[in-house]
Amino acid sequence: MKSVKKHYSLLIFVILGILAASRMATAQESTLSAEDRKTMDEFETRAKEYSRMRESLEEKLPKLAKEATAEQIEAHKLSFQKMVQEARAGAKQGDLFTPAAAQLVRTIIKTEFGGKDGAELRKKVLEAETKGVPVKVNLPYPDSKEQVEMPPALLLVLPQLPKQLRYRFVGTNLLLLDRENSLIIDYLTNALP
């Protein structure tokens, strides 16, 4: 009788664990208010608009082969950079990270990286070789500087980006980078908890 009770308790524990895990998978959606959800959707829409714009510009360049020479890669990157810089000559900080989006992203980062995890992330980011990166919209991220790895847990809860865009920390700033032309598309200050 005792062992039957013990097995039932274990079964209940397992079921609860599965329920908890499935809830965590939708945690991002369920913890966001309707307003936050709207802010996130609008941010993702702006990111997609940038992505469509840069794709339409890239189509005007000779297609970069998947097995290219170093010269071809360098030439493509520099031409692409120039085209996007010209097309976004009036771009400024806050075009994608609007005040609402900035607030939301800061809150998400703080929630995800409170406490000990936040201190470790901060240490890693601030120790990285990113000094001298010009945190300015429409300037290129220097290839001489490292790109600090983004915690996978954070990438799961931040607004989702098109594949051509990346989040990267530089000091306490969170940058939006174009992974092919290396341009800084926008940035958020005081992003680290």
Place this chain on the structure above:
Amino acid sequence: MKRIYYILLVFTLVIYGTAPAAVQAQKSSPQTVQTTAPSLTLPVREGSVKFMAVGDTGRGNREQNELAQVMFQYRRLFPFDFVLLMGDNIYYQESAEDMKTKFENVYRPLLDGGVKFYASLGNHDESNQRFYAPFNMNGEEYYRIEKGGVSFYALNSTYMDKRQLTWFENELAKDTAKWKIAFFHHPPYSSGKRHGSEDEIRVFLEPLFIKYSVDVVFTGHEHFYERIKPQKGIYYFVTGAGGEVRKNNIKKNSPLTEKGFDADLSFMLIEIAGDEMYFQVISRTGATVDSGMIKLSS
């Protein structure tokens, strides 16, 4: 008085005149590297999968070149077909000229000998390296290749987003290869003082490794060699001393370390024959610093 003045003047001129030349002479002539004659511990069986694994190479410095010379010597004894790169393939600038001095020129004899390099990306690598023909990434930041029935997964640990994790799980789920090997930059397990274990990466990858029976993981990022004690049945190697070594950087008495080497640069040679994986780790002086055999778990 005048004599003393002239003696002092001549003395000063001699010292300041010859000192720069002496320093220049020291810089220009490379240190003689004490080399050990190549001695292979690998079986070199016909039909086996033979490859090299090395990370954090791309400096174009003297040490990277010296290590490459040892690679060439060993290739005569162990004709490996391909190389896995653990990221930080090119440090700092990545102009066309840099790609030559930090990669092509260094490994020219291997490239001309038909050896293929398969790269993964590190925190010092631009995403555009995925288009660079000699890295054989086929335009992708993460990809799978198969060699002799062994699956190799190159991952991008600098940006492990949902897209990549989903791809990785989908690929693993349909993979029927006998051996599954993953290689990427940031080590899930490491005894390094500079970086240490990358917990954020491990939390996401280890469950997949266990669920889908990944056997071996090669990583870099730490500038030394470390063989980690098997973790939940999986073998982890840190092989990040391809261009620089961080001396005395492995924590003493780490519970993770099976074998460590942080005195010099190093690379790994690996041979997979049936259910056995043999490895040999060689330093810049040609000495064997680790070797062994891993049996495929049933």
